[in-house]
Amino acid sequence: MTHHVVIVGGGTGGTVLANDLADRLASELASGEVRVTLVNDDPDHVYKPVWLYVPFGQRESVDGRRPLADLVADSVTLRIDRVTDVDTDARRLRTREGAPIEYDSLVLATGSRLAPGEIPGLREGGHDYYSESGAESLREALLSFTGGHLVLSVIGTPHMCPAAPLEFVFMADDWFRKRGLREDVDITYTYPIQRVHGNPHIAEWARPRMDDRDIHVETFFNPESVDPEDRRIATMEGTDIEYDLLVGIPPHRGADIVAEAGLGDSGWVDVDEHTLEAENADGVYAIGDTADTGVPNAGSVAHYQAGVVGQRLASEIRGRPPTATYDGKTLCFIETGMDEASFVEFDYDHPPSPVPPSQKLHWAKLAYNESYWLTARGLL
Ligand SMILES: Cc1cc2nc3c(=O)[nH]c(=O)nc-3n(C[C@H](O)[C@H](O)[C@H](O)COP(=O)(O)OP(=O)(O)OC[C@H]3O[C@@H](n4cnc5c(N)ncnc54)[C@H](O)[C@@H]3O)c2cc1C
Incomplete structure (x- = not known):
């Protein structure tokens, strides 16, 4: 049989x-x-x-x-x-x-599966790069953004690639600096729990780097709705913030x-x-x-x-x-700018300890992305 x-x-x-x-x-x-x-x-x-x-x-x-x-x-x-x-x-x-x-x-x-519809106003008021169409439209929005308040908001956990929201703000910081616009752009990162990442070791590593680079942080921040006209995010905690460009990591199901x-x-x-x-x-x-x-x-x-x-x-x-x-x-490269990255490897018994960022690791991440197609075919 x-x-x-x-x-x-x-x-x-x-x-x-x-x-x-x-x-x-x-x-x-x-x-x-x-x-x-x-x-x-x-x-x-x-x-x-x-x-x-x-x-x-x-x-x-x-x-x-x-x-x-x-x-x-x-x-x-x-x-x-x-x-x-x-x-x-x-x-x-x-x-x-x-x-x-x-x-x-x-x-x-x-x-x-992304569930942006669970947050009223998010679809109309926010962008994302967690979908193909979102990444395309965010590119247009980012290119025409020359000043104002950029907010990246992680709306709920679990979500795919827990490092990717950190990567985005580190890259955005560097990208605006290289284009001479950083002084005109405020960057805020929000996270639903009391730290900037679900894993305490990665959070502890990332937080001082965010402070050094003037990336503002809001924790215990759980968006309830987005007002696309007023460009304002309201949270369950009763706080709200204004944005000019919102990058939302939608709830995942x-x-x-x-x-x-x-x-x-x-x-x-x-x-x-x-x-x-x-x-x-x-x-x-x-x-x-x-x-x-x-x-x-x-x-x-x-x-x-x-x-x-x-x-x-x-x-x-x-x-x-x-x-x-x-x-x-679990293995993960973490971009810490447009041309440097860190790397972590951990398992149930060994917590992550991100290594010092380097250009070499950034290139290793890009090389992995290229060789992925061999991995998917079972050749690596
Ligand atoms: C922006 C971004 C950056 C990321 N960066 C990294 C990274 O650097 N490193 C890393 O390790 N991970 C990264 N990830 C996460 C990674 O992409 C996902 O965790 C990974 O794809 C999960 O693999 P999977 O097989 O579980 O699901 P998926 O790869 O999502 O595949 C699920 C498949 O199931 C199909 N499917 C769903 N429902 C049905 C159904 N009912 N019938 C038939 N087919 C169905 C879907 O169409 C899809 O093809 C990133 C994710 C994002 C969004």
């Missing part, structure tokens, strides 16, 4: 996993003992880290898109369709366009199908943080942003988790006990 592995989501986690399985289970796939199907609702694979550079005119958003069919091994069945329902008792998925899909093992890699299937609240799957198995259903794993492990929502995390789940699935299919576990490994 054929064992059918279905992966929902062809972003970083799902694509790396599909190619990992194609390699690891090559003989079983060739003999027909195993079938791997990857379902994605977009024919393209999207690499989001490119969007950080779009507002500063350094990349085009199209640089972050490639046809998924060019990245996924031929032995994987690729289906471009949207999964609309997960029935974990019947082990069946319904999709928008095609026939239902029966699975033996399911991996959810559906990523994060996971896929609707996750909550509807009873796998976890807000679209994040409740998983064992080491095995990545869903707590509320058998035969289901989650990786990447979808897996509620408490580690950052980052591509590096999705990549490492894909490797773990690939090993576990191969063991299960071969009738052996799965032993691979995820140790919380």
Whole structure:
């Protein structure tokens, strides 16, 4: 009997996993003992880290898109369709366009969804670089911004790439300085909790750097609404600030199908943080942003988790006990200006300790972004 592995989501986690399985289970796939199907609702694979550079005119958003069919091994069945329902008792998925899909093992890699509509006025009054269209329109806004109050507001956690909002304000500071406009631009960074980043070690590292560069900080700042006409953000705490240019990191949610299937609240799957198995259903794993492990929502995390789940699935299919576990490994380059960056690596047992910024690390980040396409294909 054929064992059918279905992966929902062809972003970083799902694509790396599909190619990992194609390699690891090559003989079983060739003999027909195993079938791997990857379902994605977009024919393209999207690499989001490119969007950080779009507002500063350094990349085009199209640089972050490639046809998924060019990245996924031929032995994987690729289906471009949207999964609309997960029935974990019947082990069946319904999709928008095609026939239902029966699975033996399911991996959810559906990523994060932006929910700007939860904050009245945010769509009309703010910009973002957490979406392709947002990054494009922010570029126009930033280019014509020659003075005034730029506010970057992180609206809720978790959100993708916890470092990216810090990177944006560090880059903006440098960008305006290099263009001789910094004295005319006030920069404010707001964060929902009592520090500037969810991780206390990174917050402690970043805060003095923000002070040194005259980046104002507002903590315990939870926007409730945005008034696009008055250009004012009102918060749950009762404070409000005026802005001339608002860059909002919108609230994030996971896929609707996750909550509807009873796998976890807000679209994040409740998983064992080491095995990545869903707590509320058998035969289901989650990786990447979808897996509620408490580690950052980052591509590096999705990549490492894909490797773990690939090993576990191969063991299960071969009738052996799965032993691979995820140790919380996270890796992240942090841009600290337009041409320097820091780097952190940490896991469940070892906290992050950002290294001194250098130009070399900035180039390493850019080089990684280029080589990403090999990573997605399972070649790195
Ligand atoms: C501006 C920005 C900068 C970033 N920088 C970095 C960085 O420097 N380093 C880093 O490690 N991470 C970075 N990230 C975060 C990283 O991009 C994400 O954490 C990563 O993409 C998560 O991978 P994933 O596989 O979980 O989800 P995704 O890559 O988002 O993929 C999810 C896929 O599932 C599909 N999907 C969703 N629902 C369905 C459905 N119902 N049916 C079918 N398909 C569905 C989506 O279309 C998508 O293709 C950044 C993110 C942003 C926005």
